[in-house]
Amino acid sequence: MSAQRVCAESELGVATAMKVVLDGKPIAVVKDSSGAVHAIGDTCTHGDISLSEGFVEDSTLECWAHGSKFELSTGKPLNFPAYEPVPVYTVTVDGGDVYVDPDAIITP
Numbered sequence: 001m002s003a004q005r006v007c008a009e010s011e012l013g014v015a016t017a018m019k020v021v022l023d024g025k026p027i028a029v030v031k032d033s034s035g036a037v038h039a040i041g042d043t044c045t046h047g048d049i050s051l052s053e054g055f056v057e058d059s060t061l062e063c064w065a066h067g068s069k070f071e072l073s074t075g076k077p078l079n080f081p082a083y084e085p086v087p088v089y090t091v092t093v094d095g096g097d098v099y100v101d102p103d104a105i106i107t108p
Contacts, residue, residue, distance in 0.1 A: 003099035022102035041086035
C-alpha cells in the first residue's frame with residue numbers, strides 16, 4: 001500500500017496531534033513545536049491510551065494518563081512507565097496535504 005492523505009497541513013496546529021486510522025492502525029499525526037509533521041503509533045505502550053489526546057512539547061508527545069514522553073522521530077520513550085517504543089510512519093507533505101504510509105515503518 002502507498003501513502004494515504006490524512007488531512008490538510010493547515011488542519012494541524014503547531015504543537016497539536018490528531019488521531020487517524022489507516023488500514024486498521026491507529027496513528028497520531030503530530031505537528032511538533034518547530035512545525036515539522038510526524039506520524040507515530042497512537043497507542044501508548046504502557047497502557048491502552050490514545051497518545052493523540054496527549055501533549056506535544058518540542059519534539060515529543062506525552063501520554064496524558066501516566067506522563068511517558070515519546071520522541072516523535074524515533075518513537076522511543078524518554079521516561080517511565082513506558083519502556084517500549086511506538087512505531088514511526090513515513091510522512092510526506094505535498095501541495096499542502098499530509099500523507100502517511102501505514103506500511104512504511106521507520107525503525108530506529
